[in-house]
Amino acid sequence: MSTMTEERLQGSSRAALRAEKKAITVGVAGNPNSGKSTIINAIAGTRLHVGNWPGVTVEKKSAIFEYGGRKIRIVDLPGTYSLSPYTQEEIIARDYLIHEKPDVILNVVDATNLERNLYLTVQVMELGIPTVVALNIYDEAEKRGHTINRRVMEDMLGVKVIPTVATKKIGLDDLLKSLLEVAENPSAHCPKHLNYGDDIESAAKMLETQIGLTPLAEKYPPRWLAFKLMEGDSQVSGEIKPDDSGLSVSKAVGHLKTAHDSDIESIMADARYAQAFGLTREVLQKTESGNIELTERIDRIVLNRVLGIPIFLAAMWFVFKLTFDVSKPFADWMSAMTAGPFKGWAEAILGLIRAPGWTVSLVTDGVMAGVGSVLVFVPVIFAMMFFITFLEGSGYMARAAFVMDRAMHTIGLHGKSFIPMLLGFGCNVPAIYATRTLENPKDKALTALLVPLMSCGARLPVYVVFIGAFFSAHAGTVLWSLYVMGIVLAIIVGICFKKTLFKGEAPMFIMELPPYRRPSFKSLMIHTWEKGKHFLIKAGTYILAVSILIWFLLNLPWGVENKKDSYLGKVGQIIAPVLEPIGFGNWEAASSLISGVIAKEIVVGTMGEIYVAKPEDEKKNPSTFSEDLKEVGTSFVHAAEDSAANVFSTVGISSLSSKEDEKRAGLKAVIQKTYTPLSAYAFVAFVLLYMPCVVVAIAMRQEFGTWKWFGIAFVYQMTLAWGVAFLIYHGGKLLGIGG
Amino acid sequence: MNLSMLKCGEKGKITKIGAIGPLKRRLMDMGVLVGEEVKMEKVAPLGDPIEVIIKNYKLSLRKKEAEEIQLEAIK
Known part of the structure; x- marks a missing residue:
C-alpha cells in the first residue's frame, strides 16, 4: 500500500516536473516606450510578479500563466535601443537572451517609429532564436497615415509579425497563439540571416x-x-x-x-x-497627414523657453501636494487606529490571558507601534508610485528632465533627479524609491545620497518645538533658514562628491523624448500595487525589528523609574561627551537623537518622556468592541473623504498645527532652561543633517541591493551634522550672538 | 560646424562623429549616423540640453555631447 502511494507520488511529481519543463519561456525585448509593459500587463494582469534582476536594481517583471493548455513563462527584459554592452539594461537583456536562452523572443516594436525600433529587431535576429514581432501601437500608426505591409515584413524577416494595440487588448490573442505555434515548431520560425554586405x-x-x-x-x-x-x-x-x-x-x-x-x-x-x-x-x-501631432502641440507649450519652467514647477507642485495630501488622511487614520482601537484590543486580549506588564508593553509599545510606523508609510508610497508611474507613462518625465537638466547638472545630477529631491521635502522614504526613474547607476546613487539633506516633514515637529521655545519672534525666518541650509549643503556636497566619489566622465544625457501617451489605468494600478506590496513586506520586517530594539533600549531593565537608568539613557550618557563641543552634551539630547533614528519626529516624543513626567492617561470611557469597530469604519470613510477633498483643495498650504498640548508647553519650558538660543539652533541643524532614519536606510538598501550607499550617507551626514553644529555653536559664540 | 551650433529649425547632414567609446556607440544606437539628416528642434529653457529630430523621432542631448557631432548645414 505504502509503496503504491509512494509510486503514485513519484509519478505525479515526475508529471509535474514534465509539465514544468514544458513551460514555454518567452523573453520580451523592445525599445523603451514601445509598450512592452502594457502588453505584458494586458496578458499577465495580476499574475505579474515584479522583482529585481539579480545583483542590480533594474526591475524584473515576469509571470507564469496558462494559454491553450500550455504553461507560458513570460519575462520582461529591460527596454533597450540596442544590445551593446554599455548600459546596465542592455547587459541584462543580452545576458538573459544568450545565457538563459528563452524558447521564443517576443520583440515589441513601436509601429509609429519603425526604423529605429527595427534596429533592435535586426540585432535580436542575429541571435538565431525563434522570434515573434509585435507591431504595437498600430492604431496610432494608422492614424498617422502609416500602412505597414505585414506579409512582406514576415517574408523579409522570416518570423511572424502581429499588429497589436496593447492598450485596447487588440491582437493579443493572435500574439499568444503565434507564440505557441512558434514554440511547437521552432525551426520554422528562426529569423533569416540578413545580409550585411x-x-x-x-x-x-x-x-x-x-x-x-x-x-x-x-x-x-x-x-x-x-x-x-x-x-x-x-x-x-x-x-x-x-x-x-x-x-x-x-x-x-x-x-x-x-x-x-x-x-x-x-x-x-x-x-x-x-x-x-x-x-x-x-x-x-x-500618406502624410498635414495636421500637427498632439505631441508637437503640447511640447510647444511645456517646453517653451518662457513657460517651460513655470509649467514644470506647477506640475511638480501638484505632484508633491497630491502625493502627500492624498495619502495623509489615510496615514493619519492608520496611525490613529494602531494607537487606538487596535492597541486597545491587544491590551484586552493580553489582559484576558493575564500577560505580565512588560509583555503588554512590548506588544503595544514595541510591536504595534512598529507596525503602525510601517503602515503610515504605505499610503504615501502608493501615492508616490502612482504619480511617478503616471509621469513616466505619459511621457512628461523625459520633458521634466529636459527642462531641469541644466540646473541639476551643475551639481553633478541628472535632470530627472529633481523629482526625488522634491519629494524629499515631504518624506525621504518615497524620495529614495523615486530614484528608480534614473537609469544610470551613478546618477541614481548621487541623488539618493543627497535626498536626506532635503528637510522632510518628520523634522518639522522638532523645529517647531525649538523655534517656539527660542525664536518665536522670527519663527518663519528661522524655519526657512533650515530648509535653505539643507539645499545649500546639498549643492556643496553634490559638487564635492562629483569631484571625488563620482569622479570621471559624467553619465550621458542622450534620451528620447517619447510621444505623449495616456498611460493605461491597469498598468498604473498593477505597478503601484506591486511596489507598495514590496515595501510592506521587505521594509516592514526591518522597521518592526528596529522599533522592537528601541523598545528594549527604552524600557529595559524593566521597571526603571528614571529614564536615565534605561539602556537608552545609558547609551546616551556614553555618547553625550561627543556632543559636548557642539553645545548639547547631555544624555537627554543624546538619547533623544538615538531614538530619532526610527523617525526624526520621535526626538520630540522622547524628549517629552524624559523631561516631562508622563501625564496621567486620560480617563476614557472604556469602549465596547462593536463601538471600536464602528469607529474603525467611520474614521476610514472620513479619511477617504478628506483625501478626496484634498485632491481638489490641493492649492492650500496645510498650516503648521498650532494646537499645543500641555505636555509640549512643559517641554518648551524645560528646553528654555537647558539650551541657549545658540545651542538650540545648533541642535535643530544637527537634527536636520544627522544620519537618515531607519526607514530611509532600508529604502536605500532595497533600491541598491547593498548597504554601501547607506554607509556612505551615514558617515558623511554624521560628519556634516557635527561640523555644521560646531560651526554654528562656536562661530556664534565668537560673534557673541545668542550665547 | 557641429550640431550644437545649429539654430532652431535649421537642418544639417552629419559628416563625422568625433566621440569615442560608449558615447559614440550610444549615439549610433540612437540613430545618429554619418549621412543622417538632423534638425534642431528646441533648446531647453535654461539653454541646455537641446532637442533634435533624427530618424523621425525626438532626441535630446547635452550641448557638450552635440559638439562631438560634425555636420554640414543644409539650406
Whole structure:
C-alpha cells in the first residue's frame, strides 16, 4: 500500500516536473516606450510578479500563466535601443537572451517609429532564436497615415509579425497563439540571416567556421559571437578571451577595416541601420497627414523657453501636494487606529490571558507601534508610485528632465533627479524609491545620497518645538533658514562628491523624448500595487525589528523609574561627551537623537518622556468592541473623504498645527532652561543633517541591493551634522550672538 | 560646424562623429549616423540640453555631447 502511494507520488511529481519543463519561456525585448509593459500587463494582469534582476536594481517583471493548455513563462527584459554592452539594461537583456536562452523572443516594436525600433529587431535576429514581432501601437500608426505591409515584413524577416494595440487588448490573442505555434515548431520560425554586405559577411563566415571548431559554439550563437568579436565587444572578449580559444579576430577584420576606413563598431552599426532602413522602405507606406501631432502641440507649450519652467514647477507642485495630501488622511487614520482601537484590543486580549506588564508593553509599545510606523508609510508610497508611474507613462518625465537638466547638472545630477529631491521635502522614504526613474547607476546613487539633506516633514515637529521655545519672534525666518541650509549643503556636497566619489566622465544625457501617451489605468494600478506590496513586506520586517530594539533600549531593565537608568539613557550618557563641543552634551539630547533614528519626529516624543513626567492617561470611557469597530469604519470613510477633498483643495498650504498640548508647553519650558538660543539652533541643524532614519536606510538598501550607499550617507551626514553644529555653536559664540 | 551650433529649425547632414567609446556607440544606437539628416528642434529653457529630430523621432542631448557631432548645414 505504502509503496503504491509512494509510486503514485513519484509519478505525479515526475508529471509535474514534465509539465514544468514544458513551460514555454518567452523573453520580451523592445525599445523603451514601445509598450512592452502594457502588453505584458494586458496578458499577465495580476499574475505579474515584479522583482529585481539579480545583483542590480533594474526591475524584473515576469509571470507564469496558462494559454491553450500550455504553461507560458513570460519575462520582461529591460527596454533597450540596442544590445551593446554599455548600459546596465542592455547587459541584462543580452545576458538573459544568450545565457538563459528563452524558447521564443517576443520583440515589441513601436509601429509609429519603425526604423529605429527595427534596429533592435535586426540585432535580436542575429541571435538565431525563434522570434515573434509585435507591431504595437498600430492604431496610432494608422492614424498617422502609416500602412505597414505585414506579409512582406514576415517574408523579409522570416518570423511572424502581429499588429497589436496593447492598450485596447487588440491582437493579443493572435500574439499568444503565434507564440505557441512558434514554440511547437521552432525551426520554422528562426529569423533569416540578413545580409550585411560582402565584407562583413566574409569576415563573419571566417570566424564562424573557427568558432564551430570550439566548444564555444554550444554556448553562444556562432553568428552573433562572430559579430561581437569583430566589434571588439568588451564584455564578450572578457568572457571568452578569443586568443586563448585560437580565434584570429584581427585577421578576420583586417580587410574590413582597411576597406571601410572606420572602426568595426561603426561599420556594424551602419550595416544594421541599413537593414532597418531597407526593411522600413519596403514595408512602410506613408500618406502624410498635414495636421500637427498632439505631441508637437503640447511640447510647444511645456517646453517653451518662457513657460517651460513655470509649467514644470506647477506640475511638480501638484505632484508633491497630491502625493502627500492624498495619502495623509489615510496615514493619519492608520496611525490613529494602531494607537487606538487596535492597541486597545491587544491590551484586552493580553489582559484576558493575564500577560505580565512588560509583555503588554512590548506588544503595544514595541510591536504595534512598529507596525503602525510601517503602515503610515504605505499610503504615501502608493501615492508616490502612482504619480511617478503616471509621469513616466505619459511621457512628461523625459520633458521634466529636459527642462531641469541644466540646473541639476551643475551639481553633478541628472535632470530627472529633481523629482526625488522634491519629494524629499515631504518624506525621504518615497524620495529614495523615486530614484528608480534614473537609469544610470551613478546618477541614481548621487541623488539618493543627497535626498536626506532635503528637510522632510518628520523634522518639522522638532523645529517647531525649538523655534517656539527660542525664536518665536522670527519663527518663519528661522524655519526657512533650515530648509535653505539643507539645499545649500546639498549643492556643496553634490559638487564635492562629483569631484571625488563620482569622479570621471559624467553619465550621458542622450534620451528620447517619447510621444505623449495616456498611460493605461491597469498598468498604473498593477505597478503601484506591486511596489507598495514590496515595501510592506521587505521594509516592514526591518522597521518592526528596529522599533522592537528601541523598545528594549527604552524600557529595559524593566521597571526603571528614571529614564536615565534605561539602556537608552545609558547609551546616551556614553555618547553625550561627543556632543559636548557642539553645545548639547547631555544624555537627554543624546538619547533623544538615538531614538530619532526610527523617525526624526520621535526626538520630540522622547524628549517629552524624559523631561516631562508622563501625564496621567486620560480617563476614557472604556469602549465596547462593536463601538471600536464602528469607529474603525467611520474614521476610514472620513479619511477617504478628506483625501478626496484634498485632491481638489490641493492649492492650500496645510498650516503648521498650532494646537499645543500641555505636555509640549512643559517641554518648551524645560528646553528654555537647558539650551541657549545658540545651542538650540545648533541642535535643530544637527537634527536636520544627522544620519537618515531607519526607514530611509532600508529604502536605500532595497533600491541598491547593498548597504554601501547607506554607509556612505551615514558617515558623511554624521560628519556634516557635527561640523555644521560646531560651526554654528562656536562661530556664534565668537560673534557673541545668542550665547 | 557641429550640431550644437545649429539654430532652431535649421537642418544639417552629419559628416563625422568625433566621440569615442560608449558615447559614440550610444549615439549610433540612437540613430545618429554619418549621412543622417538632423534638425534642431528646441533648446531647453535654461539653454541646455537641446532637442533634435533624427530618424523621425525626438532626441535630446547635452550641448557638450552635440559638439562631438560634425555636420554640414543644409539650406
